[in-house]
Amino acid sequence: MPPLLTDGEIDAALAELPHWRRTGQSLVRTIEAPTFPDAIALVDRVAVVAEEADHHPDIDIRWRKVIFAASTHSAGGITESDLVLARRIDEEARRAGL
Template sequence: MAALLDDDAVRTALQDLPGWERDGDSIVRTVQLSDFVTAIGVVDRVAEDAESAEHHPDIDIRYNTVTFRLSTHSEGGLTAKDTDLAATISQRVAAAGG
């Protein structure tokens, strides 16, 4: 069981997660990559990371634009699982040039 982050903890975490924004009980980031193949490659790597973390983002792919949405549904809001995976996603995006 992961503890919910309070509003201050979420604000603090987002300071270290450029491009991520809070949207209710989720954090969201939309990225644009060079092309569809690169976008799918990032999604593939994030899928492996999510499986390892046993925490899965909602992912929307539109050609080279990918939106990641994170929330710990079982806890009803945001936890460290979300901010940790957001940091990993950001690393994957940066490595792909996004």
């Protein structure tokens, strides 16, 4: 199990992840797509990279808004795995033009 990051490490990482915020023991990003099918397509893209990494975000879909929350539940908080996942989600959002 990866070690939990310190508050300082999380703050430093968030400075490089401007679309993300810390909410409790998770990193959270909301993305609004132009259409519902675009939002679902983004979820599909993220599902592929999450499965490849064997690290899965919590995903909340509200019409065109998709909320991603990354947390390492087995460790009880935020780890390097969550930062990697956040970067991959950002990459997929860019690829999708969001």
